[in-house]
Amino acid sequence: MNNDVMSLLAGVIDFFSQPMNWQGPGSILAHITEHITYVVIATLIGAAIALPVGIGLGHSGRGGLLAINISNIGRAIPSFGVIILVFLLAGFGVMPVIVALVALAIPPMVTNSFVGMREVDPAVRQAAVALGMTGWQRLWQVELPIAMPLIMAGVRTSAVQVMSTATLAAYVGLGGLGRYLIDGLAVRDLAQVLVGAILVAVLAMATELLFAGLQKLITAKGLQ
Amino acid sequence: MNWGWVASNTHQITAALLQHVQLVGLALLFGFLIAFPLALLAVRWPRLYGPSLAVTGVMFTIPSLALFILLMPFTGLSMATSLIGLTIYTLLILFRNIVQGLRGVSPSVREAARALGYTPARRLFTVELPIALPVIVAGIRIAAVTIIGMVTVTALIGQGGLGQLFITGFTLSFATPLVIGFVLSVMLAVAVDLALVGIQYWLTPWQRGVR
Amino acid sequence: MTNDHRQRASAEDRDTHDSSAIVFEGVTKRYGDGTVAVDKLDLTLPAGELTVLVGPSGCGKTTTLRMINRLETLSEGQLLIGDRDVMSVDATRLRRQIGYVMQHSGLFPHKTIADNIAVVPRLLGWGKKRIRERVAELVELVGLDEALAERYPHQLSGGQQQRVGLARALAADPPILLMDEPFAAVDPIVRTHLQEEFLSLQRRVQKTIVMVTHDIDEAMKLGDRVAIFAQGGRLAQFDTPAQLLSAPASDFVVDFIGADRELRRLALERLDSLELDAGLTAPRDEIVARARSYLQQAGSGGIVVLDEQRAPLGWLDWDTLKQADDRARIDSLSLKPWRHRLYLHDNLRSALNALISSPGEVMPVLNAQGRYMGVIDQLQLTRRLS
Ligand SMILES: Nc1ncnc2c1ncn2[C@@H]1O[C@H](COP(=O)(O)OP(=O)(O)OP(=O)(O)O)[C@@H](O)[C@H]1O
Ligand SMILES: [Mg+2]
Numbered sequence: 001m002n003n004d005v006m007s008l009l010a011g012v013i014d015f016f017s018q019p020m021n022w023q024g025p026g027s028i029l030a031h032i033t034e035h036i037t038y039v040v041i042a043t044l045i046g047a048a049i050a051l052p053v054g055i056g057l058g059h060s061g062r063g064g065l066l067a068i069n070i071s072n073i074g075r076a077i078p079s080f081g082v083i084i085l086v087f088l089l090a091g092f093g094v095m096p097v098i099v100a101l102v103a104l105a106i107p108p109m110v111t112n113s114f115v116g117m118r119e120v121d122p123a124v125r126q127a128a129v130a131l132g133m134t135g136w137q138r139l140w141q142v143e144l145p146i147a148m149p150l151i152m153a154g155v156r157t158s159a160v161q162v163m164s165t166a167t168l169a170a171y172v173g174l175g176g177l178g179r180y181l182i183d184g185l186a187v188r189d190l191a192q193v194l195v196g197a198i199l200v201a202v203l204a205m206a207t208e209l210l211f212a213g214l215q216k217l218i219t220a221k222g223l224q
Numbered sequence: 225m226n227w228g229w230v231a232s233n234t235h236q237i238t239a240a241l242l243q244h245v246q247l248v249g250l251a252l253l254f255g256f257l258i259a260f261p262l263a264l265l266a267v268r269w270p271r272l273y274g275p276s277l278a279v280t281g282v283m284f285t286i287p288s289l290a291l292f293i294l295l296m297p298f299t300g301l302s303m304a305t306s307l308i309g310l311t312i313y314t315l316l317i318l319f320r321n322i323v324q325g326l327r328g329v330s331p332s333v334r335e336a337a338r339a340l341g342y343t344p345a346r347r348l349f350t351v352e353l354p355i356a357l358p359v360i361v362a363g364i365r366i367a368a369v370t371i372i373g374m375v376t377v378t379a380l381i382g383q384g385g386l387g388q389l390f391i392t393g394f395t396l397s398f399a400t401p402l403v404i405g406f407v408l409s410v411m412l413a414v415a416v417d418l419a420l421v422g423i424q425y426w427l428t429p430w431q432r433g434v435r
Numbered sequence: 436m437t438n439d440h441r442q443r444a445s446a447e448d449r450d451t452h453d454s455s456a457i458v459f460e461g462v463t464k465r466y467g468d469g470t471v472a473v474d475k476l477d478l479t480l481p482a483g484e485l486t487v488l489v490g491p492s493g494c495g496k497t498t499t500l501r502m503i504n505r506l507e508t509l510s511e512g513q514l515l516i517g518d519r520d521v522m523s524v525d526a527t528r529l530r531r532q533i534g535y536v537m538q539h540s541g542l543f544p545h546k547t548i549a550d551n552i553a554v555v556p557r558l559l560g561w562g563k564k565r566i567r568e569r570v571a572e573l574v575e576l577v578g579l580d581e582a583l584a585e586r587y588p589h590q591l592s593g594g595q596q597q598r599v600g601l602a603r604a605l606a607a608d609p610p611i612l613l614m615d616e617p618f619a620a621v622d623p624i625v626r627t628h629l630q631e632e633f634l635s636l637q638r639r640v641q642k643t644i645v646m647v648t649h650d651i652d653e654a655m656k657l658g659d660r661v662a663i664f665a666q667g668g669r670l671a672q673f674d675t676p677a678q679l680l681s682a683p684a685s686d687f688v689v690d691f692i693g694a695d696r697e698l699r700r701l702a703l704e705r706l707d708s709l710e711l712d713a714g715l716t717a718p719r720d721e722i723v724a725r726a727r728s729y730l731q732q733a734g735s736g737g738i739v740v741l742d743e744q745r746a747p748l749g750w751l752d753w754d755t756l757k758q759a760d761d762r763a764r765i766d767s768l769s770l771k772p773w774r775h776r777l778y779l780h781d782n783l784r785s786a787l788n789a790l791i792s793s794p795g796e797v798m799p800v801l802n803a804q805g806r807y808m809g810v811i812d813q814l815q816l817t818r819r820l821s
Contacts, residue, residue, distance in 0.1 A: 126541060
């Protein structure tokens with residue numbers, strides 16, 4: 001068993017040190033690029049759908065609880081099933097992966113942006129009305145800046161989840177870091193699987209750090 | 225939708241659903257049993273809190289599929305493989321929520337309980353846990369719903385509950401089993417979620433009417 | 436300044452802010468759930484005056500206040516500011532012309548103090564320079580340290596936050612100011628301080644102010660007029676504090692103003708409205724024998740000893756005097772000092788307090804320079820009470 005682990009680690013180091021694995025199509029860098037592309041596209045589309053919904057509901061305060069419950073149940077949508085289903089319906093291409101990842105990205109962003117907007121102190125909200133701000137002015141000048149840390153936390157959660165789930169793309173013949181998992185599984189090459197896992201984990205952590213920095217940058221000083 | 229296929233495969237469908245429920249239930253149970261004492265330790269010794277959050281955070285970034293595959297050399301294509309993987313994920317979610325819930329008990333309440341002469345254990349079970357309950361149940365809800373989706377991935381290592389229907393659909397290029405698996409797993413999530421909300425409502429009478 | 440005085444000032448003000456009297460005509464507010472918060476209210480709040488709304492909890496004070504800047508819409512009746520019906524003007528424009536101060540300051544946590552104060556001027560599109568000058572002016576006006584301007588709200592004390600709330604409400608110099616329990620969230624000492632400052636501020640800015648409070652003392656102290664509400668949003672009486680005390684309209688008003696309303700009335704009158712007694716005095720270099728004969732002639736229990744500037748040194752009583760050596764100077768004896776100093780501009784309630792702790796049966800009254808003007812005694816005050 002100990003030997004197994006040692007040889008597994010040796011395999012991983014061997015994989016990373018092969019120059020061949022760093023060049024051309026199918027190289028580590030190519031897979032990383034593909035992977036990041038899926039993640040960025042899916043997170044952006046997800047944000048474009050989820051944030052207006054969460055923010056809008058939070059701002060108006062209407063129908064929110066229902067939306068939150070629906071969105072929480074949305075977390076139960078099995079990404080694996082969505083990928084295969086859309087693959088059967090739309091055929092080979094990035095479409096199945098993007099659809100599944102967008103569905104995955106939406107719930108945390110809706111929930112967080114809604115909660116962020118609702119948690120703005122009612123006294124502050126009321127002061128903004130009493131000072132004669134219009135709905136848009138309240139939204140942009142008061143509520144959004146105050147809710148921003150929570151909204152960003154939602155985007156961050158989504159991005160990290162999408163990052164690790166994007167590995168399923170390989171199951172329907174696409175690229176990305178999931179290739180190492182699916183191919184490794186097929187030929188029982190655990191070293192290759194571990195390589196994929198490490199790369200995804202590193203990317204996910206990089207995403208966390210990136211967002212943590214971003215969050216600090218755009219959070220108003222008075223709220224820190 | 226091909227209802228004929230559904231009719232002739234009810235046995236396979238119910239078996240998949242049962243396995244799904246079983247995996248989710250056991251993962252939640254084991255996850256809770258491990259997360260709870262760990263959370264108590266982290267609350268008791270706040271120095272453990274930061275590092276334990278970091279560790280659970282890092283583990284959460286490992287793709288579930290990779291975790292399942294990497295467990296295979298130890299436990300093979302058995303149910304244990306998927307169960308261990310799923311338990312690890314529930315553990316991560318539950319640990320964070322239990323700690324957060326217990327730390328959310330206001331110091332004045334804790335102080336009052338101490339002043340009234342509660343022993344630490346009694347204080348934990350009759351004061352702190354009930355107050356932390358809503359946050360803990362919220363964690364269980366998220367864990368349950370997340371795990372219900374994640375179980376399907378274990379189909380790739382020969383388990384998978386309703387995920388098996390996805391593989392069937394994929395290999396046959398046939399949408400019906402996919403749709404069935406899909407609908408059942410979402411319905412399962414809704415049912416479990418509602419049940420947990422109900423349990424919380426029943427356990428926290430003082431919160432009724434408060435939004 | 437007395438209430439009379441303030442009312443005179445506001446009469447002049449009426450010309451310049453003619454448009455800002457607030458008139459309720461048969462105003463009713465019914466909430467969605469059927470609660471009648473305000474019931475057929477007829478009330479005219481004169482321009483340039485400070486009107487205080489008081490009443491038991493839940494009687495509709497806040498609702499009344501919030502209808503003025505349309506934070507609540509009326510269910511029935513008409514609400515006019517000057518001759519404009521508030522329902523006929525644009526709500527956001529209306530609100531920018533009416534300052535609003537809340538119990539909890541409601542400051543924007545993500546903006547600095549200066550930016551918080553500048554909110555309405557920015558909404559109104561003022562130039563940068565003008566805003567900067569106005570902010571500096573307001574920081575000074577509400578008595579904040581200018582070093583605080585670049586801080587964030589959470590770095591300020593409750594009292595300071597409340598001042599910022601006031602500055603923000605005054606920023607665009609609105610003719611009307613609405614305040615909902617503005618001093619309720621700060622401790623009693625800070626509250627008294629803020630009230631005093633607010634009164635002097637109001638003397639300078641002379642706005643039409645409507646203030647809600649729970650505290651009848653605060654109402655009597657600050658209000659030119661006080662509107663007392665009864666449960667269910669009905670108006671029980673609307674009058675000046677002095678009128679409320681001398682002619683309460685109903686038992687409800689009597690109860691609400693409280694059992695010690697006689698004492699309250701004392702608080703509304705100043706010593707200079709009283710005819711002071713000359714009192715019995717002696718300079719400090721007087722000798723004991725002469726002082727003794729003064730006392731015997733006047734039949735008094737003691738004498739006020741004054742220094743060269745005619746400031747009271749202390750009370751010399753008969754017991755001390757009768758044991759003393761005839762030729763001794765009276766300032767070599769043990770004089771009893773007064774714990775309080777009473778000036779002409781103090782009110783009769785402070786006088787009563789001072790009198791109770793006075794070593795003698797009288798209490799000396801001083802002018803602003805600290806010179807002796809005369810004495811008051813219990814009898815004068817009780818005569819005033821009945
Ligand atoms: N949004 C609302 N919906 C329904 N009823 C309301 C609403 N706001 C206030 N009320 C009710 O209207 C009545 C008057 O409320 P209001 O807030 O004006 O009282 P208040 O005099 O300011 O009380 P307090 O002194 O406690 O602040 C109360 O009975 C209150 O419960
Ligand atoms: Mg009120």
